[in-house]
Every structure is written in structure tokens, then in C-alpha cells.
Amino acid sequence: MNAGMGFKLSHLQSMLLFALLISIAFGFLSRRQPIERVKYIVSSLLLFLLIGVGIGWAMYPFSR
């Protein structure tokens, strides 16, 4: 893959993608029942996003 074919993603898109993929992997690794997996994936995805956005806002006063 050369430089011209690189993915151009924004911060938010990258964070969403990262949170989604890791949540899915964690859900499949830590739960056996399908319903339990879905619950775990959704809850960890929401926590990833909440904490990520929270840390972003916490750093905002020091950004300039």
C-alpha cells in the first residue's frame, strides 16, 4: 500500500473505529453467551467513547 492509498481518517473516526474493534475483541474473549457478548460489547464501546471524550475535554484547558 503506497502513500497515495493511505486511509485518511479524522480523530473521531479513528477513535470510533479503535473503540469498536477493541470492544468486539474483548466481548468475544471475555463472554461466552451471545447475549452477554452483545451487552459487554455495547457497554465497553460506550465506556471507551465516554472516557475518550472525557479525557479530551479534560485536556482542553491545557491545549494552548
Add this chain to the structure above:
Amino acid sequence: MTAPIAPRQDSARETTAPETPSQDSRRETMAYVIGVWGRAAMCFLTVGTLVILGAGMRGNVFSSAANDAFDWLGYLADLGTGTFYLVARSLETGGPDVSHAGGDYGTRFLATAGVLNLLSALHAYEAARGRKA
């Protein structure tokens, strides 16, 4: 004096035959196999997607020519992806570009893929040893 109450007839219980132990064990085996293989397939897909995205975003694929401890840690994390490390090296012909946020995210994607793959391998090892995983 009240009349004796007749025992309730449960028609559903009469019509369905009780499951034999072999059916139960077969069902448990199938659920186990589907669960294990589903988990393995999902780990493979997740690690592969992270590596392809990380290399596509021009993240830093660390090599053995490390300058400091952080480079070594990054190299070890990237090596955790196994064969995908070679895939990432071959995909990223333009070299890394961490001057933009995308490249920095790509570096994290690649390192996370390696650590996640190691975690999956450890999980599979624990399951093979008979511990509930």
C-alpha cells in the same frame, strides 16, 4: 370435607421425550466448538483489520534497529501480531508518516493488534489447559 385434588396432567411433559445425556453432551460440545471457533475467527479478523488499518494510516512499523527502550517495546508489540507483522511491512512501502494524527493513530493500531493477539494466544492456552476461559 374437601375432595382430594387430582394431580395436574402436564400434556407438554407427556408428549416430549426427555433428552438423553448424549444429546445434552452433543449440544454442549457444539456450543463449545462454535464458541471457540467464533472467538478465534473474531480475534483473527480484529487483529487483521487493526494491522491493515494501521499500515494504511502509515503508522510506524518498528524494526529490530531500535534506538531506545520505547522503540524496543514498540517492536515487541508489533511482533505480537505474528505473520501480520510481515504483512504490515509489505503493505507500508511508503514508510511511516507520524507527522499527522493519522500516522500516530496507525502506530497505536499496530501495537494494539500485537498486544491483542498475544492476549488471544494466552486465552487459548488457558482454555487448552482446561481452565474456564
